[in-house]
Amino acid sequence: MAAKRPTVTIKEVAEAAGVHFSTVSRALSPATRARVNPAIVARVEETARRLGYRANTAASSLRTRRSHMVGLVVPDLASLLFPAILNGIEHTLQEQGYLTIVADTANDPERHRRILSAMVERQVDGLILASAMLHDAVLDEWLDGPAPIVLINRTDDSGRAPAVLSDDLRGIGLAMEHLAGLGHVRIGHVAGPQTLSTGATRRRGFAAAGAALGRRALPVAEAASFSREAGRLACAALLDAHPATTAVVAANDLLALGCYDALTARGLACPGDVSVTGYNDLPLMDLVDPPLTTVRFRHRDMGAEAARLLLARMAGQETAGDVLLRPELVLRGSTAPPSAAVGRGGAGPAAGGRRSPPRARR
Incomplete structure (x- = not known):
């Protein structure tokens, strides 16, 4: 040896x-x-x-009482939303000598509680949480704990932890203004879960934009989760209740893909019969058919801003509340002016020129 x-x-x-x-x-x-x-x-x-x-990081930690580790907690590590956000966080923290530990709650509150407990026990210097619920009892347990907290992509209703967010009110407004500009009047919303700030805020943005356009009481169907299947079910319910709908504003891209599925099941085409918009501009949204018109914010910038905000909090600096990132609308092929034939009953496609039903590109 x-x-x-x-x-x-x-x-x-x-x-x-x-x-x-x-x-x-x-x-x-x-x-x-x-x-x-x-x-x-x-x-x-x-x-x-x-x-x-x-x-000798262990000895240094004992001497300085700092671990130079930051915990990042996400609701779903498989989501395409998080790689670029994580890249922005890690790059910014590594420049200051911090290691990032990532954990996935799978949207399970008890698992969330165990993860936060384990990270604090391991003496992380700070926490970045993408896992907050709007009314979050688990988060309440740690807001006054030893590790400063910054929220990312979601926030809670207490306002006690600063958050880095997309300006969802403005983002949904951009989608609504685009559809109204194309001539759509019968616009519906497939909302995200109202237990999450992203679902609740984007629904408020839809209502506010509708009111600003003089179109109150527009129909809404709430999805049970931010998933493609939940989007399909919610869009189907929306079309059942309001078959003359000519455009759907979905609260995120996966819900929008679920809308594609609901339209296909009815023999309806996008955008020939119903235009669809998403939110987030996840990778590959330009490769579905039709390519998805969606609201984009800069994911890597969101991660970097959250890391900078946490570094300031860990240094004991005063921080100025939430950071809102300016979104932009990405125009692709899933939106078009409404068809002249808007009186369909949902049993089949309206007459006239139509695109084929949406399908995944190969």
Whole structure:
């Protein structure tokens, strides 16, 4: 068996580099490296590599009472929404020497509670939560805990933790203005779950935009979850109750794909019979048929903003409440002016030129 390699100390690196050991500590820490002359940083890093120095993070944590770990909790790690958000968070935190630990609640409150407890027990320095419910008893348990919290993509009704969000009121307004500009009057909304801020706020945005356009009491069907299947069921219910609907504003892209399925099941075409808009601009939404008109916000920017906000809170700085990211409408092939034949009963496609029913592109 090979002999165990002796541990190289920070003092040995300092002696070999010809600097004080405190300079080595500052030069090797992303949080303090900018305070050291770049030439000295390069010399210290080269010396540390040559000697095989590894920082003793456990000892550093005991000394500073900081773990340099941040917990990120998401509701569904398989969602296409989170990779770019996570990239923005990790890149920003790594620049300051923080490691990100990611956990998935699967939208289970008890699992959420266990994850938060485990992360705080492991002394994470802060938490970024994409898992908050609108009325969140689990979150209430940790808002006054030892780790500062920042919410992302969702918020709760207490307002005690700052959040980084898309401006959902404006985003849904953009979709409504686009459809109204095309000539649609009979517009319905497939809403997300009202237990989540994204579902509730986008529904409010739909109602507000309808009122601003002089179209009150527009029909709404609430989906049980932000999933394609829930979108199909909600859209089917909407069309059953309001068969003359010519456009549907869906609260997210997966719900919009469910609307495609509901239309196909009725022999209706998008956008020939019913136009559809989504929200989020997830990857591949330009590759479905028809390509989805949707509301986009910059996912990576959302992650980076949340990380910067948490860094400020961990440093004890005052923060100025929520950060709203400006959305934009991405125009694609799922919206068009309404057909002249709007009196259908839902038993089949209206007469006239139609696109084929939507299908996945290969």
